[in-house]
Amino acid sequence: ENFMPRPTRRRVLTVANQKGGVGKTTSAVNLAAGLALHGVKTLVIDLDPQGNASTAIDVDHRSGTPSVYEMLIGEVSLVDATQASSQTPNLLCVPATIDLAGAEIELVSMASRESRLKEALSREALDQLDVDYVFIDCPPSLGLLTVNALVAAHEVLIPIQCEYYALEGLGQLLSNIELVQKHLNPALVVSTILLTMYDGRTKLADQVTQEVRNHFGDVVLKTIIPRSVKVSEAPGYGQTVLAYDPGSRGAMSYLDAAREVAERGVSREQR
Ligand code: ADP
């Protein structure tokens, strides 16, 4: 049960949904921690100026720290912007500082503005870090930062909150993904949908779950992340929920989801 398969090829997953508060950061950080805790070396790239993933992994992200911003404008390399988590072995993070807030506008006038993250995540640089997984945590918008994340990735992971209006806006995300597939990254696939913040007491949560499964089929993970206070408390302690309370339902479901992600990756490659 403890075994977590390693992929035969490195996987780069972008965690995207232009809605805020649906569980992008929580999912990126805790899926990464689930893999890392089982010996699979994993990098989280914080691409949101809010820096929530950096907070949860507890890496330095004060203004001026070498971060994803300096990486995008070509001032530092991936390796120089990467910090190791002090709590979770095998977990690395490129932090986001407030300096990223202006990047969306600054990038507009830059050369190859859509593929700057992809260029920073070169095979050589990722080999040097020796990571098996990269999770890119997107901001809640469909601007240039998210486009950079979609261009740099092999896969998109969409967290969907089990709430009313959950599917609203998803069409816009999917058509942006199609545009990126058409013009910039033909190999990109929406490989994974993760249902988050499930509240079993409401009938609505089940309706949303069913609707998402009917619409997206096997792309939806079997594991559903429950709404849990522990999950929301953990970042306040600079921790993932897997470190904060490993026995909690939230931690165990993120671990199950991480294992599903890992196992699916392997079977997809074997086909
Ligand atoms: P996003 O990155 O999409 O904006 P977050 O991951 O930051 O979303 O989640 C939004 C808020 O909901 C945060 O305060 C987070 O701690 C909380 N949250 C996320 N997942 C859960 C969960 N399963 N149970 C309870 N609270 C959660």
Ligand code: MG
């Ligand atoms: Mg976030």
